[in-house]
Every structure is written in C-alpha cells, then in structure tokens.
Amino acid sequence: MNFERLFDFLETLNKNNKKEWMDEHRSLYENVKTDYVKWLEDLDLKLSKIDEDYYSSSGKKAINRINNNLLYHPNKPTYKDHFGAGLDKRPKTGDFYIHLGIDDIFVAGGFYNPKSEILKSIREAIDYNGDEFKDIINSKPFQKNFGGLMQDEDQLKTAPKGFSQDHKHIDLLRLKSFAAMKSFERKDVLAEDFKDRVIETYKAMLPFRRYLNKAVTV
Structure with a gap:
C-alpha cells in the first residue's frame, strides 16, 4: 500500500475541494481507494484470526464515503480531508475505526x-x-x-x-x-x-x- 500517495491525494484534494476537480481526477481517486481497500481486506483477514466473534466485511463495505453529507452539514466542504474505515462492524455494535487524515491519524473504537x-x-x-x-x-x-x-x-x-x-x-x-x-x-x-x-x-x-x-x- 502506497500511503504516501494516499496522503498526497488528500492534500491535493483539500486544496481543490470541488466536484469539478474530483470529476477530472476520478481515476486517481479510484486507484488510491482501490489500493486502500485491498490493504483493509488483508487487515480484515488478519483480524478475523484473532477473535472468533470477529465480524468480517469487504474493504468496500468498510471504507466510508469521501463525500461530506451536505444535506445536514451544508457549510462543510464537498469532500472530506481523510479516509475513514470501520472494521469488525457487526450491526448495532461499535466498530473498530481507522482514520487517515491530513491532520488527524488515529484508531478508535x-x-x-x-x-x-x-x-x-x-x-x-x-x-x-x-x-x-x-x-x-x-x-x-x-x-x-x-x-x-x-x-x-x-x-x-x-x-x-x-x-x-x-x-x-x-x-x-x-x-x-x-x-x-x-x-x-x-x-x-x-x-x-x-x-x-x-x-x-x-x-x-x-x-x-x-x-x-x-x-x-x-
């Protein structure tokens, strides 16, 4: 996983936070996202061997949308400045969350x-x-x-x-x-x-x- 490229993408997106820019660079976003999804799926497999009650999910289901919800938060930028993903995400329970952002990087649950x-x-x-x-x-x-x-x-x-x-x-x-x-x-x-x-x-x-x-x- 090329995390350097992931951070470069987020920084560039943050400077050009408009739908028009994203539309022009959709392939770059998809490539970065695909790499991260594969990384998450390998992590998901490793975690499933640790806990017998682990709730496995695909990387595509784990990763959050990069779009902000402008319906409820109209003053937010169009796109987030981070990639968020939730693993071990059994319905109605707390997940294991990974946050890779420009300024904030953390794991939470x-x-x-x-x-x-x-x-x-x-x-x-x-x-x-x-x-x-x-x-x-x-x-x-x-x-x-x-x-x-x-x-x-x-x-x-x-x-x-x-x-x-x-x-x-x-x-x-x-x-x-x-x-x-x-x-x-x-x-x-x-x-x-x-x-x-x-x-x-x-x-x-x-x-x-x-x-x-x-x-x-x-």
Whole structure:
C-alpha cells in the first residue's frame, strides 16, 4: 500500500475541494481507494484470526464515503480531508475505526455519542457490573495504548435519570460517549510495521469493545 500517495491525494484534494476537480481526477481517486481497500481486506483477514466473534466485511463495505453529507452539514466542504474505515462492524455494535487524515491519524473504537437506547444499555451494564468495566479501562494494556477513555466534554453534570447521585460508578454513568482512541503520526503510517501496530491496537481494545458490545446486544 502506497500511503504516501494516499496522503498526497488528500492534500491535493483539500486544496481543490470541488466536484469539478474530483470529476477530472476520478481515476486517481479510484486507484488510491482501490489500493486502500485491498490493504483493509488483508487487515480484515488478519483480524478475523484473532477473535472468533470477529465480524468480517469487504474493504468496500468498510471504507466510508469521501463525500461530506451536505444535506445536514451544508457549510462543510464537498469532500472530506481523510479516509475513514470501520472494521469488525457487526450491526448495532461499535466498530473498530481507522482514520487517515491530513491532520488527524488515529484508531478508535466503542461508541461516540450513541443513540439514547444504546447509551441506556451501556449505563445499565455499568450499574450491574461496573467493576469489570473499570478493571478493563484501568488495565496496563488499555492505559498504555489509550491513556483512558476519550474525553467526553458533553457529559452530564448530575446523575442520569434512574441512577443515584452517590452511585459508586457515577463518574462513568455521567458519560455520553464510551470510546477509546490511539493517535499516530504520518511517519508511523509510512513505516513497514504500521499494519502490525494497528493489529496490536485492536488486541488492546478488544476487552473494552467486547464489554460494550455485550452491553448493547444481550
């Protein structure tokens, strides 16, 4: 996978963020996308050998559209400044997300601002067995890779409905997002071992994602 070409394409697109430019350079976009899809499919195969419950998907299904949704966000540019892809993407669960952007490069997973019914299920799981969840996020592998949960600036200032203010896990119950993220630099992506590092990140995040996915499916 030629990630240098992928970043070059994103930078050029960002400077010419118009449909007319994309139409003229569609073949370049398709070539870059095809290479990345193949890379994702090989990663998907490797990850499927790690977790027996892994939900495999093709690279074409994993990769996100590069077009911004202008219907709901009319002020955004026509095209994104990154390639996003979600693997292990079982319906109604949190996926394993890879973000390769001009400025931001990271791997993440869990639930970021989930719908109310999903958030309710996660809170119920924490109420029932929050000690297990805290053990996961406080474990050395999790802390080493992610440093804790992603910051949730939108968390509640008081207890959510149905929970006591003095609940032993009130710090978690107030959260509206349950996600973890590991950042990378461009030099990391260009290195030969980048795929191996993504796989190690997947392994480190697996107990965290398993807990959350069980919470919303059981």
